[in-house]
Amino acid sequence: MVGSGVTKVDRHYDKNYLVLIDEAVGKTLANSGLDASDIEYLIVSTAFSESILNQADPSTYIAQNLGFRNVKALTVSSGEVSGAVALDYAHALIRSGKASRVLVVGFEKMSEYPSWVINRVYSKILEYEVEGIKNVAPSDYAALIMNDYMRRYGVSRESIIKWSIKMHENAVKTPHAQLQFTISADSLSKALRISEPLTMLDSHPTSDGAAALLLVNESVAKKAGTTPIELVDVESSVNLPIYLRDDLTYFSATAAAYKRLSSRNGVKLTTNTAINVYDTYDIYGLLTIEALEICARGEAVKCVDEMPYLNVGGGLKARGHPVGATPLYQVHELRELMSGTSWVKYDGDISLAHAMSGPDNNAWLILLKGWV
């Protein structure tokens, strides 16, 4: 990976998706030694462009409007993990030798309509014929999971909010983050309720944004003007719907993907490894660091303060969640961290991005390594 770029995550009422993508792509190609005409594949990830923008296959119109000529353009849509799936495809193209220069672009425009319209769209990440039709919302499941976690492990409601407090502290130091302010546990009692006991302080905001990553093969990477980061491996797994799970507090898809990835690459995550995980809701962040075997089950709240490289960009909670672009924001933040341009210094060899659709329904992991 020799380039990445993002827009500020925000409610961009004045910019359409092409303007956002143009900005992210411009930052990505700068210093890479490549321009749009060099790109062989343009892989676009979005979860909701058909629902929100009435636009099928936006990759075609991105290519037409942003100067990509003779490019193979396609759109990947796989719920909240769209960006991770797009990266996996790009990685496979490079590894197989079928392509040497692949640009992955993710975007979402979640602020196009009022929240009650967008909430319905976002609920499409659940199974429509079972859950959507009954108006079951993603936040309802997060609340049920939080209930079970608190009961099972005796964790207090006030302690869970520690996650969100840390995410906001990180977002204040991240220029592209959406919610650049701090919060405190005192605010919890006054926070707007979503699905009890879940409040706005536990949840991601509504976000617009675009992010891009440039993947190239080794020979192109050697000529790049920046220090490359290696995308080592991608792994994933699917879970049962939560009403069929024996234990709501264990993200078994994340755990299964991590076991395979860890075994194949000989890596083990610790509290000092840079990770960037999906905290659509704070309880999901806590369960993820337990599933990744960084913390013992029921102990995640105690670990949060011991993890200096946890979601340095502020996580979905505070950086924001422009859905189709979110995994690319995560990888961009890890790339900045590993190449020394983040707000915090990191000496580790590896880092990991974790994305998932719904409550661990479909979990993806992306392993990165410094260039040797």
Add this chain to the structure above:
Amino acid sequence: MKHSISIFWRLKDNHYKIYVTKCGDCGRVASLKRLKCPYCGSRNVEHVESRGFGELINYTVSYYRTEGSEQYLPRVVGLVKLDEGPVIVGEITDVDLNELSIGTRVEAVLRKYSSEDPNGLIYYGLKFIPVIKK
């Protein structure tokens, strides 16, 4: 929200009735009428109609607003462990929130899912209410 009429007809066994899927291979039981066992993937399954009674094992009072849901808020969304064994997700309705608790016995009833269809259609399906003592 607009739904397809044919979906409600096609899914009548999962929205106007409750079925459970019993696996003849792994022995596990899952809620809803399913093509395959979700636990082992076997097609050797039997569909049995549930009596529609169970116990509330987890719930949330939800204020999550979606288009057309305003008149129903707050809603109670919960997990119900059916007497036949498996768990199903559903809405708990006609209930005093002060009297609701984990362990409440509930039964399935036909209620309105939504009525904001642009053509005036009203969609019905099963929800749960606390068991009526006779």
